[in-house]
Amino acid sequence: MTQVLDGRRVRGDATRRAILRRAVDEASLSGLDGLTIGGLASALGISKSNVATLFGSKLDLQLATIEAAREIFIDAVIVPGLAAPHGLPRLWAIVDAWLTYSESRTFAGGCFFRAVAADASAKDDAARELLVQIDVEWAEFLTRAVREAGLPDPEGLAFEITALLDAANLMSQLHRSPRGYAQARASIRARLDAVDNSR
Amino acid sequence: MTQVLDGRRVRGDATRRAILRRAVDEASLSGLDGLTIGGLASALGISKSNVATLFGSKLDLQLATIEAAREIFIDAVIVPGLAAPHGLPRLWAIVDAWLTYSESRTFAGGCFFRAVAADASAKDDAARELLVQIDVEWAEFLTRAVREAGLPDPEGLAFEITALLDAANLMSQLHRSPRGYAQARASIRARLDAVDNSR
DNA sequence: TTAATATACGAACGGTCGTACGTATTGTCG
DNA sequence: CGACAATACGTACGACCGTTCGTATATTAA
Numbered sequence: 001m002t003q004v005l006d007g008r009r010v011r012g013d014a015t016r017r018a019i020l021r022r023a024v025d026e027a028s029l030s031g032l033d034g035l036t037i038g039g040l041a042s043a044l045g046i047s048k049s050n051v052a053t054l055f056g057s058k059l060d061l062q063l064a065t066i067e068a069a070r071e072i073f074i075d076a077v078i079v080p081g082l083a084a085p086h087g088l089p090r091l092w093a094i095v096d097a098w099l100t101y102s103e104s105r106t107f108a109g110g111c112f113f114r115a116v117a118a119d120a121s122a123k124d125d126a127a128r129e130l131l132v133q134i135d136v137e138w139a140e141f142l143t144r145a146v147r148e149a150g151l152p153d154p155e156g157l158a159f160e161i162t163a164l165l166d167a168a169n170l171m172s173q174l175h176r177s178p179r180g181y182a183q184a185r186a187s188i189r190a191r192l193d194a195v196d197n198s199r
Numbered sequence: 200m201t202q203v204l205d206g207r208r209v210r211g212d213a214t215r216r217a218i219l220r221r222a223v224d225e226a227s228l229s230g231l232d233g234l235t236i237g238g239l240a241s242a243l244g245i246s247k248s249n250v251a252t253l254f255g256s257k258l259d260l261q262l263a264t265i266e267a268a269r270e271i272f273i274d275a276v277i278v279p280g281l282a283a284p285h286g287l288p289r290l291w292a293i294v295d296a297w298l299t300y301s302e303s304r305t306f307a308g309g310c311f312f313r314a315v316a317a318d319a320s321a322k323d324d325a326a327r328e329l330l331v332q333i334d335v336e337w338a339e340f341l342t343r344a345v346r347e348a349g350l351p352d353p354e355g356l357a358f359e360i361t362a363l364l365d366a367a368n369l370m371s372q373l374h375r376s377p378r379g380y381a382q383a384r385a386s387i388r389a390r391l392d393a394v395d396n397s398r
Numbered sequence: 399t400t401a402a403t404a405t406a407c408g409a410a411c412g413g414t415c416g417t418a419c420g421t422a423t424t425g426t427c428g
Numbered sequence: 429c430g431a432c433a434a435t436a437c438g439t440a441c442g443a444c445c446g447t448t449c450g451t452a453t454a455t456t457a458a
Contacts, residue, residue: 008404008455015405029321031230037446047407049448054405058446109321118317121373122228122308132373159366159382166369167362170313174320174331183358194393207425207434214435236416246437248418253435257416 016054018044020068023061027069028109031119032062032127062127069112070134076101078141088149088196094142095161095188102169103181111169113138138162151195164188215253217243219267222260226268227308230318231261231326261326268311269333275300277340287395290348293341294360294387301368302380309372312337313365337361350394363387 019040026043027035037058041048055061077097084093102111109115113134120128139158146154146161164184171180218239225242226234236257240247254260276296283292301310308314312333319327338357345353345360363383370379 006404006456011405011454030232031318033229033233034318036444038444048446049408050406052447053407109317115317117369117373118308118314119230119233128373135373156382156386159379160363160386163362163366163383163386164359167358167365170316170365174316174327174334180358183355184362187355187359187362205426205434210424211435235414237414247416248438249436251417252437 015046015050016064019051019054020065023065024069024072024112025108027062027065028107028112028115030109032065032116033119035062035065037061059125059127063130066116066127066130066134069107072106073101073112076106081145086148088192091145091149091151091192092189094145095165095185098165099168099181099184102165103172103178110173111166114166114169115173149192149196151192157191157195160191161188211253214245214249215263218250218253219264222264223268223271223311224307226261226264227306227311227314229308231264231315232318234261234264236260258324258326262329265315265326265329265333268306271305272300272311275305280344285347287348287391290344290350290391291388293344294364294384297364298367298380298383301364302371302377310365310368313368314372348391348395350391356390356394359390360387 022040022043023035026040035058037051037055038048041051051061055064077094080097081090081094084090107115113131117131117135120131139155139162142161143154143158146157151157164187168180168184171183172178221239221242222234225239234257236250236254237247240250250260254263276293279296280289280293283289306314312330316330316334319330338361341360342353342357345356350356363386367379367383370382371377
């Protein structure tokens with residue numbers, strides 16, 4: 001019978017976690033193609049073949065990295081959002097959590113999914129499919145929050161909010177200026193107020 | 200005295216142009232790091248050392264690629280925008296030209312500058328500086344158009360418009376769906392109408 | 399105890415990268 | 429004509445890439 005605690009797997013999982021923690025930061029800076037097995041190994045002081053063994057292939061490493069980023073994103077944005085009371089407060093809590101998630105550099109290169117989207121979207125592999133699915137889930141989550149806030153055109157409003165969040169993230173990344181965060185906050189706030197008042 | 204037409208330079212410039220035409224498409228798909236001297240050479244049926252000689256170094260090739268993309272962008276968006284009459288029509292012409300520029304795949308991977316922004320912004324070289332400058336120029340250009348349309352808060356409105364344009368471009372790239380273009384058009388149109396009516 | 403499993407390592411594979419060097423060819427200019 | 433310049437090519441270099449193989453070690457299972 002398989003033990004609940006397998007000393008070998010415990011050791012391996014610890015190494016895997018250490019690798020992935022580094023991998024998400026690296027990928028948020030250089031994209032999924034910028035991830036290198038040898039680079040991760042030397043950065044962590046372990047052997048290159050160890051990294052290769054633990055993940056099997058480069059593609060599997062990329063997939064595991066995306067999954068790890070998803071969990072971190074959920075903890076940083078989704079959970080705080082769901083902790084807020086229904087309606088407009090929850091919607092604003094999600095927006096605020098997202099901006100804090102980007103600005104506080106939860107990942108070294110800002111939003112992980114925007115950083116890797118450019119490279120990955122030009123390919124046709126499992127990594128791209130996973131990223132598409134995650135983006136769909138995010139859009140549905142935000143759309144539901146907008147709908148539960150009683151606002152009209154939830155899909156359209158969710159599109160606009162995501163656009164502003166991404167723009168703030170991009171400005172902080174390219175121009176290394178926090179100005180976009182204040183601008184996005186103001187724009188979204190004004191947009192929600194305008195729609196809410198005309199209800 | 201240097202001839203106006205130097206047969207050697209004419210030949211070299213023709214090769215350079217052929218390389219850059221391919222390079223902007225390649226970079227719009229895979230980023231500036233995805234550009235490879237050998238890849239461009241074999242794609243064009245010329246020798247790798249020829250490409251290296253014509254541009255000197257990889258960084259210089261990247262810079263030349265960015266400059267080439269800038270010229271193409273100016274022809275596709277700025278020129279049509281400036282051809283429209285002042286005020287709101289010009290602003291809308293710019294928005295429309297930008298969406299057409301992205302949707303018609305002027306570059307194979309959609310907007311060149313959004314495609315390369317992620318990778319480049321994590322570095323600290325001349326390529327990043329050039330991309331920052333181009334983005335500043337775009338923001339100033341769009342802000343001026345908003346101001347000349349008599350709308351309030353030109354910087355803020357330009358930020359919002361750019362955010363929606365980028366979101367449409369990203370959606371078409373990641374989800375391979377044209378839905379974002381119609382959504383961006385509707386959102387920007389509604390935003391401009393709302394601001395214009397409350398003048 | 400013995401066999402099987404999961405990490406870990408070192409070494410090596412073929413491949414591609416950016417770069418540099420020597421050389422040939424073609425065009426320009428004194 | 430000769431001297432020089434700009435392309436173009438072939439070759440080679442060291443570095444890194446992802447992957448594979450053999451091996452050692454610790455843990456679990458039979």
